[in-house]
Every structure is written in C-alpha cells, then in structure tokens.
Amino acid sequence: GAVVSQHPSRVICKSGTSVKIECRSLDFQATTMFWYRQFPKKSLMLMATSNEGSKATYEQGVEKDKFLINHASLTLSTLTVTSAHPEDSSFYICSARTSGRGEQFFGPGTRLTVL
Amino acid sequence: QKEVEQDPGPLSVPEGAIVSLNCTYSNSAFQYFMWYRQYSRKGPELLMYTYSSGNKEDGRFTAQVDKSSKYISLFIRDSQPSDSATYLCAMTYSGNTGKLIFGQGTTLQVKP
Numbered sequence: 001g002a003v004v005s006q007h008p009s010r011v012i013c014k015s016g017t018s019v020k021i022e023c024r025s026l027d028f029q030a031t032t033m034f035w036y037r038q039f040p041k042k043s044l045m046l047m048a049t050s051n052e053g054s055k056a057t058y059e060q061g062v063e064k065d066k067f068l069i070n071h072a073s074l075t076l077s078t079l080t081v082t083s084a085h086p087e088d089s090s091f092y093i094c095s096a097r098t099s100g101r102g103e104q105f106f107g108p109g110t111r112l113t114v115l
Numbered sequence: 116q117k118e119v120e121q122d123p124g125p126l127s128v129p130e131g132a133i134v135s136l137n138c139t140y141s142n143s144a145f146q147y148f149m150w151y152r153q154y155s156r157k158g159p160e161l162l163m164y165t166y167s168s169g170n171k172e173d174g175r176f177t178a179q180v181d182k183s184s185k186y187i188s189l190f191i192r193d194s195q196p197s198d199s200a201t202y203l204c205a206m207t208y209s210g211n212t213g214k215l216i217f218g219q220g221t222t223l224q225v226k227p
Contacts, residue, residue, distance in 0.1 A: 006158075032213050043203065043217045044159070057212075093158050097213045102147065104205075104215060106158035 002028045004096050006107035013084055014115055021079045021110045023094030029074035030096035034104070035067070038091045050077045084114040118142050121204055121218025130227050134191040138204035138218045141185065145206040145216075148180050150189045153201045153220070162202075163189065194225045 003026040013019050023033055031052050036044040048058045048069050056069035066088075068080040077096075081088055093109040121138045128134055136150075147166045151159035163178035165171045165187075171178045179188040187206075191198055201222050205215040 004158075034214070043220050046214060049212055049214060091156070095158075095215075101164065102207075102213055103149070103161060103164050104213065105161055106151070108158045109156070111156070 002026075002096070002098060002103075002105045004094065004105045004107040006094055006110050008110060009108060010111045010113075012113045012115065015085055016083055018080055018082045019084055019112060021081075021092055021094075021112075023077045023079070023096070023107050025075045025096040025105075028096070028098055030077075031074060031099060032097040033071060033077040034095045034097070035069060035077075035079050036093045036095070038093060038109075044093065047079075081112065084112070086114045088112065089114045116141060118216050119204065119206060119218045121221055123219045123221060125222040125224060127224045127226060128194055130194060130196060130225055132194050132225070134194050134198070134223060134225075136189045136191075136202050136204075136221050136223070138187050138206075139185055140187075140206060140216075142208075142216075143182075143185065144208045146208045147206060148178070148187050149205045149215070150176075150178055151203040151205060152198075153203060155200075159203055194223075196225050196227050199224045 005024045007022045033050045035047045048056045050056045050071040052071045058064045071077040095104045095106045119140045150163040153159040168182045175192045177190040201220040203220045204218040
C-alpha cells in the first residue's frame, strides 16, 4: 500500500504553546487529506478535510481557529494546534486519499501531550 | 441509530481459529467498503478495499459484502497472535468527498 508519514510521532508541550504536525504522502499525490483525533479505546473522530490549495472543511464542533490546517502541496498537509491546553492532549492521525480508487492510507499518528 | 454498527468485542480466539468480524450499515448509498487493522498507538493499516457485493480474498483475509442485507464481513483464516489488534470497518460513497464512516472497531485477541 501507499505510505503516509507523520512528524513528529510524539510531542510534549507546555500549555499555551502551539504545535505543528506534518503529514506527508511519500509515494503518491493526495489531493485530499484528512485529520482525525482518537481517544483511548475509541474510534477515529474526523476533525477536518483538507484539499490542496483550498481552505479546509471542518467538522461540526471543531474550532477552526484552534486547529489550523494547511494543505500547501499534493504531498503535504499540516495541522497546527494553537494555544494548546491539556484537554487537547490526544492521538492525532492523518490520512491521504489516492485519486482513482480513492483508497485512504493513514499515517502512524502523533501523540500530543500538553502539560 | 449509528450509520455503521460494529460489535466492539473484545473477541478472544485460540491461535489457528477462523475469525469472523462484521459490520452492518443503514445507508444504502455506501459503495466502497474498507477494513483497517489498528495496533495499539499506531495508525490504521488498510487491509481490504471492496466496492461490489461478493467476496474478495487476499492471503488469509477474505472480505465479504452483501449490499442487499447491508452487511459486510472480514474473515481471518489460521489466525495468529500477531493478528491481535482492533479491526475497523469503514465505508463511503461517491460525492461524500471521500469521508469515511467508521464502525466502533472490534478488539481481537488471538491466544497462543
């Protein structure tokens, strides 16, 4: 299958700081990328859909000013958690969708801990 | 009622057993069906992708789709301890911008 990377894999930050997470499709171009959040023992919660060159579409209840998404190229999307609070601590996962069959491949995830 | 229903388990089987994982759905518009495997603290890994009723086989895995009953299954033959993970079904349809609708996930434990 296609490969999606995420960086960093783990980050610890202080409350009030901003954290940027990168998602890259390594061997294919992805016009659409998705950002998810996952709580322990729960399924994935879609946060936003990111299309290359346009504004992200956020799911209901997700603060767009807090979770900034940029999809600058066909292989890179970034999620910035601004003014992080302890309740933002979670496992963040991105996925990238192939053209054609439209399969989605997931990154390995980023564990964010806000102190 | 959730669009996609999946029994969260946990499901525990002995090594070598045949495992059957299932999801039901309510939206007849769903056209594309996927099964993902997720190990603890890792991203989901795509196992199977199907878009028509019937069976699709890949190694020890068989995905089955019954659109008339709105029911999909994943069978794992000769299960191994390394298959112990959470299995997520997901589905979508054309015009849904690729958004996947996930089941809750079933936790599987294969005991040696």
